[in-house]
Amino acid sequence: MAKRNPRLEDLREACVAEALSIIGETGLEQLSLREVARRLGVSHQAPYKHFPSRDHILAEVVSRAYSAFAAYLDQRPRHADPHADLHEMGLAYLSYAHDHPLHYRLMFETQLPHPTEHPEMMRNAKHAFALLRDAIAKLPGHPGPAPPEMHALFVWAALHGLVAIMRCSALDTLGLTADTLQQMIPFAMGQIGLTLEPQPRPDR
């Protein structure tokens, strides 16, 4: 069998992988199709065969991050009880953030290309969000008059905030005990769970 020339046949894949490396190693500001070409040792024009612009390659990288993130959430251990299932999804969110900091940063802490010009990125982001929203919609009773989407936004904000403050140096300035720091995640998960309990009071 003839040896495939990866520079020709898999150039698109190689560009995407190289773009991710550039972002991870030197930051998003350094990403350009020219830099991708330089690092791959191909002509300056070569990446343009697959990506019309730097935004298009960034959108592809981000799109794959959303897709991998959604697949990760989907692989969580399943529970028949919808509250336990949501809790498991929350833990999976935190694990993903911890284990894939570059993907996480790309999805949630990066100035993304305009979504309507990159429909696949938008579709994958929506799909990841829909996993959370739909798991909330399955909760028995009703956590309140707000639609599941609103609850999903709050749960996302709380999880994202937890990820952010757990790694921020401001936390170190507070002189908290190791015990407090260790209890932080389980406590926060419990608090998020509280907001998803049925709220019988009509004034909520």
Next chain:
Amino acid sequence: MAKRNPRLEDLREACVAEALSIIGETGLEQLSLREVARRLGVSHQAPYKHFPSRDHILAEVVSRAYSAFAAYLDQRPRHADPHADLHEMGLAYLSYAHDHPLHYRLMFETQLPHPTEHPEMMRNAKHAFALLRDAIAKLPGHPGPAPPEMHALFVWAALHGLVAIMRCSALDTLGLTADTLQQMIPFAMGQIGLTLEPQPRPDR
């Protein structure tokens, strides 16, 4: 009265102001005492009279940010009802993040100098956190067996997450209605409030 020479008398203040400008205009990576001196038009050695290192000037800038932030929280309209007071503090937190993005980023999204080597920065950060913790400690009844500090960490995480996702481009990928986006903050504030209600159930 003799004219004061600001370059001599107020050099320390000028250094701090210039350090903040450097961070705001070109990013934290560009901060150095040499760059501060260059921009102020003083000798390379001059800033060292006041700051032994780049970390010391950064710690001073951050320390003042915490101090200004705490003063801002303290100036909120007061309510006799502790729940209403906490709600007001939450709104003040969100306003501060919105109106002072550079200070906010410095406090909560920056790799800070080691806190124990910069005790004033640590003291000011602790003071800002204590405002929240103490307001939670004043709530009637008890939101649960956890100490106010744990609740404060969760409330901070939720507020910080809200700030972060409100400005992240991932939010734009979800195609949410203007109405949903507008309701997000009041809804989230209500959810945070829920977690601070007395929890009568022994299994919480």
